[in-house]
Amino acid sequence: MEAMEIDPETNSKGKDEAKPIMVILMGAPGSGKSTFCDLVMRVSTRHWVRICQDTIGNGKAGTKNQCLAGAASALKEGKSVFIDRCNLDREQRADFVKLVGPEVEKHAVVLDLPAKVCISRSVKRTGHEGNLQGGKAAAVVNRMLQKKELPKLNEGYARITVCQDENNVQAAINTYTALGPSDKLPPGFFGQKNSDAKVQLGIMKFLKKKDPPGYSDTVTNVSPENIQSHATKKTDSNQVVESREEPKMTAAGSNISLENTPTLAFPSISTADFHFNLDKASDIIVEKVEEYVNKLGNARLVLVDLSQNSKILSLVKAKAAEKNIDSKKFFTFAGNITKLYSEGGLHCTAIANATNWRLKPGGGGVNAAIFSAAGPALETATKARIGSLSPGKAIVVPLPSSSPLFSREGVTHVIHVLGPNMNPQRPNHLNNDYVKGCQILREAYSSLFDGFASIARTQGEPSKDNFEKELKREAQPEQGSTNGDQKAKREAVCEADMNKKYKSFVKEPGPNVGSSGDGNSGEQTRKAWGSWAQALYDTAMHPERHKNIIEKSDDVVVLNDLYPKAQKHFLVLARVEGLDRLADVQKEHLTLLKTMHSVGLKWAEMFLSENNSLIFRLGYHSAPSMRQLHLHVISQDFDSKHLKNKKHWNSFNSPFFRDSVDVIDEVSQNGKATLKDENFLSMELRCHRCRSAHPNIPRLKAHISSCQASFPAFLLQNGRLVLLEGKDADH
DNA sequence: GTTCTAGAAC
DNA sequence: GTTCTAGAAC
Numbered sequence: 104m105e106a107m108e109i110d111p112e113t114n115s116k117g118k119d120e121a122k123p124i125m126v127i128l129m130g131a132p133g134s135g136k137s138t139f140c141d142l143v144m145r146v147s148t149r150h151w152v153r154i155c156q157d158t159i160g161n162g163k164a165g166t167k168n169q170c171l172a173g174a175a176s177a178l179k180e181g182k183s184v185f186i187d188r189c190n191l192d193r194e195q196r197a198d199f200v201k202l203v204g205p206e207v208e209k210h211a212v213v214l215d216l217p218a219k220v221c222i223s224r225s226v227k228r229t230g231h232e233g234n235l236q237g238g239k240a241a242a243v244v245n246r247m248l249q250k251k252e253l254p255k256l257n258e259g260y261a262r263i264t265v266c267q268d269e270n271n272v273q274a275a276i277n278t279y280t281a282l283g284p285s286d287k288l289p290p291g292f293f294g295q296k297n298s299d300a301k302v303q304l305g306i307m308k309f310l311k312k313k314d315p316p317g318y319s320d321t322v323t324n325v326s327p328e329n330i331q332s333h334a335t336k337k338t339d340s341n342q343v344v345e346s347r348e349e350p351k352m353t354a355a356g357s358n359i360s361l362e363n364t365p366t367l368a369f370p371s372i373s374t375a376d377f378h379f380n381l382d383k384a385s386d387i388i389v390e391k392v393e394e395y396v397n398k399l400g401n402a403r404l405v406l407v408d409l410s411q412n413s414k415i416l417s418l419v420k421a422k423a424a425e426k427n428i429d430s431k432k433f434f435t436f437a438g439n440i441t442k443l444y445s446e447g448g449l450h451c452t453a454i455a456n457a458t459n460w461r462l463k464p465g466g467g468g469v470n471a472a473i474f475s476a477a478g479p480a481l482e483t484a485t486k487a488r489i490g491s492l493s494p495g496k497a498i499v500v501p502l503p504s505s506s507p508l509f510s511r512e513g514v515t516h517v518i519h520v521l522g523p524n525m526n527p528q529r530p531n532h533l534n535n536d537y538v539k540g541c542q543i544l545r546e547a548y549s550s551l552f553d554g555f556a557s558i559a560r561t562q563g564e565p566s567k568d569n570f571e572k573e574l575k576r577e578a579q580p581e582q583g584s585t586n587g588d589q590k591a592k593r594e595a596v597c598e599a600d601m602n603k604k605y606k607s608f609v610k611e612p613g614p615n616v617g618s619s620g621d622g623n624s625g626e627q628t629r630k631a632w633g634s635w636a637q638a639l640y641d642t643a644m645h646p647e648r649h650k651n652i653i654e655k656s657d658d659v660v661v662l663n664d665l666y667p668k669a670q671k672h673f674l675v676l677a678r679v680e681g682l683d684r685l686a687d688v689q690k691e692h693l694t695l696l697k698t699m700h701s702v703g704l705k706w707a708e709m710f711l712s713e714n715n716s717l718i719f720r721l722g723y724h725s726a727p728s729m730r731q732l733h734l735h736v737i738s739q740d741f742d743s744k745h746l747k748n749k750k751h752w753n754s755f756n757s758p759f760f761r762d763s764v765d766v767i768d769e770v771s772q773n774g775k776a777t778l779k780d781e782n783f784l785s786m787e788l789r790c791h792r793c794r795s796a797h798p799n800i801p802r803l804k805a806h807i808s809s810c811q812a813s814f815p816a817f818l819l820q821n822g823r824l825v826l827l828e829g830k831d832a833d834h
Numbered sequence: 835g836t837t838c839t840a841g842a843a844c
Numbered sequence: 845g846t847t848c849t850a851g852a853a854c
Contacts, residue, residue, distance in 0.1 A: 636835065
């Protein structure tokens with residue numbers, strides 16, 4: 104039997120008196136605050152009271168003061184409270200934080216779901232039909248979201264959990280459901296730190312790579328080293344545990360994303376109950392990790408111990424650093440191995456269980472914790488595989504999706520491992536024979552890592568071979584109706600999905616990748632142009648063959664866009680062979696860029712003289728669909744029957760659209776332009792003026808046809824918007 | 835880039 | 845039933 108070192112600070116055992124807490128929910132109408140409370144209260148063993156402004160007034164609209172009074176009296180009775188009101192701005196929630204002294208912990212749970220989701224839920228909830236109600240709900244949600252301020256720890260919260268998708272919400276529900284009357288959650292900031300949820304989850308992945316200037320959503324990029332240093336720091340009440348991004352955590356029943364890095368969390372084997380010498384054990388851990396870390400591809404190994412002051416963690420950490428082991432692939436982590444994701448934000452696909460030879464639950468320590476957290480499903484699944492384990496051996500057990508470890512923590516496999524027993528108080532100990540002990544411990548780690556390697560292979564990113572497979576499959580005739588064929592089709596579909604994921608994962612050349620003009624030199628293969636994408640190239644090379652052209656010079660061709668996305672929408676084409684897109688632009692093209700800009704400006708002014716209400720913006724698409732570098736000059740009314748979908752909108756109204764002035768600056772400074780991720784094309788629809796969110800294109804178009812709000816400050820600077828002199832875009 | 839359309843969302 | 849999106853084909 105194996106036990107972890109116990110940390111007196113975080114361990115709740117022995118403190119039995121109930122500790123009421125106040126959980127302040129924050130979120131727009133429709134974000135799911137009430138559902139959150141209901142789900143927790145239905146199962147929790149803690150005595151919760153939900154303070155809801157909608158219901159506290161007994162039919163009439165409640166007041167904030169009623170809520171404050173209700174919360175105070177519940178807390179006085181020793182009950183924990185949920186403050187179920189929007190609480191979106193700091194001022195609104197400050198009174199609740201101040202309501203009681205520090206003896207009551209205050210937590211914030213932010214349901215920061217996409218505006219679209221909240222709007223559509225609120226609309227549903229009104230139960231009314233017609234656009235008016237829907238429109239009203241949208242307006243309310245939008246108004247509230249504009250006031251949104253994410254909570255900060257210094258407002259007085261011991262713990263902040265930010266949920267940005269349903270999986271985050273479920274994880275938070277599970278965390279609070281599992282919080283017994285005398286339990287305590289670790290303090291800190293959990294969840295994505297994204298200053299306002301303008302950007303959806305898919306985009307977060309990109310933001311991790313690079314913070315786009317101008318869209319200043321701050322995302323803290325946390326490397327394993329940072330996680331480690333935060334987590335092993337001595338906790339004080341103000342400690343900020345920065346957001347750890349594992350956004351691909353999935354909920355019960357769904358598949359674990361292939362984009363997850365396979366990660367094994369393992370406790371130190373034999374060093375607790377089995378009394379293995381810590382110094383010797385740490386040598387063996389580092390030796391074995393070093394041996395395996397490179398065999399495991401992109402998979403990660405994490406040594407976990409409950410205690411923040413763990414001796415074994417610090418020994419291993421120091422020795423691993425000495426050996427220069429890649430800290431991205433191996434690091435130490437202080438936390439509860441059964442709650443690495445929900446409490447520590449660290450998503451591990453597999454966890455090792457330092458078990459007993461009978462593979463039975465109980466005993467205490469890691470084994471008891473893991474069997475208890477995994478539920479009876481683990482015991483059943485283990486029994487189905489093997490009856491007992493000898494020292495030095497490990498066995499991989501896939502975790503059924505019914506297990507909370509799977510649904511809450513995203514753990515797909517438990518690997519039981521049995522180490523040598525050096526404890527003279529226990530039966531079958533090795534009588535201080537460290538020759539044998541070390542040999543068995545090495546063997547145990549080998550078995551453990553081999554077991555992990557076998558599953559990591561199937562959890563990791565698909566190999567490039569899949570591209571070939573996909574090509575082959577496309578070449579095959581897809582006919583037949585036998586079951587076998589259907590199965591094959593299903594598999595094919597599944598594989599295609601994998602390919603999609605893989606492609607989107609690696610395809611994006613990213614900002615400034617590679618030297619431009621390198622043609623097919625191999626590394627990042629660019630998307631090939633389809634036949635339909637050649638029209639502009641042909642226009643640039645042979646303008647005489649084309650109509651719709653409004654100006655032609657040696658450097659550029661100006662033409663109206665064939666499918667204008669606004670009242671006025673024209674293109675300035677560069678007439679340089681091989682200059683296909685923004686990614687190809689180098690310092691030598693600076694003059695050309697300036698020419699394109701001034702020609703665009705000239706024509707914008709020309710159209711302005713015809714219609715002085717127009718406002719123009721000049722810029723490039725980060726990844727254009729059509730070949731040949733072209734500058735879009737587009738009026739900001741976006742009044743066009745050709746503007747039909749999200750991609751159309753976001754290609755002109757997200758960071759994907761690179762203002763000509765910025766491109767010129769960047770190229771003159773860095774010799775290249777920054778390109779933004781294509782994921783921006785699928786972000787939620789927001790008005791380019793007031794930034795309100797809209798559930799679909801028709802609603803958005805209805806809104807922008809009348810929105811007169813001033814443009815965001817970013818656009819008002821540096822001549823990004825072109826309008827009649829004397830006219831003010833900021834009115 | 836657009837068009838077409840299945841099927842999801844309403 | 846109608847509206848809307850998103851993926852495939854071009």
